[in-house]
Amino acid sequence: MPRSDRLFDLIQILRDGRLHRAAELAEDLGVSVRSIWRDMAMLAASGMPVEGERGVGYILRQPITLPPMMLQPAELVALRLGVRLVAEGADAGLATAARSLAGKIATVAPAPRDAGAGEDLFAPTAPTPLRASPHVPLLRKAIRQSERLTLAVLDSAGQLTQRDIRPLALALRGDTWALGAWCDTKAGFATFGLDRLLDIVPRGEVFAREAGKRLADYRKWQAQGVGPAVALDI
Numbered sequence: 175m176p177r178s179d180r181l182f183d184l185i186q187i188l189r190d191g192r193l194h195r196a197a198e199l200a201e202d203l204g205v206s207v208r209s210i211w212r213d214m215a216m217l218a219a220s221g222m223p224v225e226g227e228r229g230v231g232y233i234l235r236q237p238i239t240l241p242p243m244m245l246q247p248a249e250l251v252a253l254r255l256g257v258r259l260v261a262e263g264a265d266a267g268l269a270t271a272a273r274s275l276a277g278k279i280a281t282v283a284p285a286p287r288d289a290g291a292g293e294d295l296f297a298p299t300a301p302t303p304l305r306a307s308p309h310v311p312l313l314r315k316a317i318r319q320s321e322r323l324t325l326a327v328l329d330s331a332g333q334l335t336q337r338d339i340r341p342l343a344l345a346l347r348g349d350t351w352a353l354g355a356w357c358d359t360k361a362g363f364a365t366f367g368l369d370r371l372l373d374i375v376p377r378g379e380v381f382a383r384e385a386g387k388r389l390a391d392y393r394k395w396q397a398q399g400v401g402p403a404v405a406l407d408i
Contacts, residue, residue, distance in 0.1 A: 180203055183203060184213055189234060192318075193231040196232070202388070254276070257275055258272075258276070307351045307368040310344065310351060313353055314344065316374075320382075321377070322379040322380075323340075323341055323374055324338050324375040325337045325338075325371060329370075336359070337360070339359070340381045341353060343392065345365070350369045351368040
């Protein structure tokens with residue numbers, strides 16, 4: 175992996191605001207711990223608000239400011255539409271953030287020259303995949319905090335089953351949400367449609383990112399054609 179790509183991946187990992195140990199980062203990115211030390215020093219020297227030290231861990235303390243960028247009219251329409259969709263979502267935190275982002279976009283983006291520009295695209299007011307599942311906020315929190323969950327879910331035969339899982343990612347599969355996870359009950363990866371999910375019980379236990387059971391491993395399993403087509407990292 176080129177160093178520039180690795181630095182980008184490090185920033186994406188650190189954006190969750192949690193403390194990350196160099197050994198964990200090195201394992202996730204497939205490099206040595208010394209490489210992570212050098213990368214962190216480079217990020218800090220470039221002005222990135224990274225705090226930490228060897229033997230303790232690293233954390234990104236402040237929000238990241240995006241550099242100025244030029245957007246084409248169609249790109250701006252796509253951005254506004256996406257923000258509207260998230261603002262209509264079931265996750266109150268993301269909806270609030272989307273409305274705040276919409277305000278920031280409005281202050282820096284010019285009004286469309288054409289009065290009707292972009293009005294042929296709109297965020298539907300009827301239930302959408304983004305707002306359809308009330309389980310999304312709890313699952314996002316569990317993914318961020320690496321918290322084990324117990325699910326009450328209907329299997330393909332319509333029978334109620336209980337699964338102990340490690341949540342890894344939420345995905346859009348057609349018109350429904352799906353949860354990608356490592357299933358401790360079945361000792362393998364699984365994708366659960368949230369429309370079949372009846373209940374979630376947080377177990378109050380944090381799981382470690384073990385080799386073979388991480389998001390990157392889930393993606394490899396997914397690439398074999400048994401997982402959802404589109405995965406969203408949350």
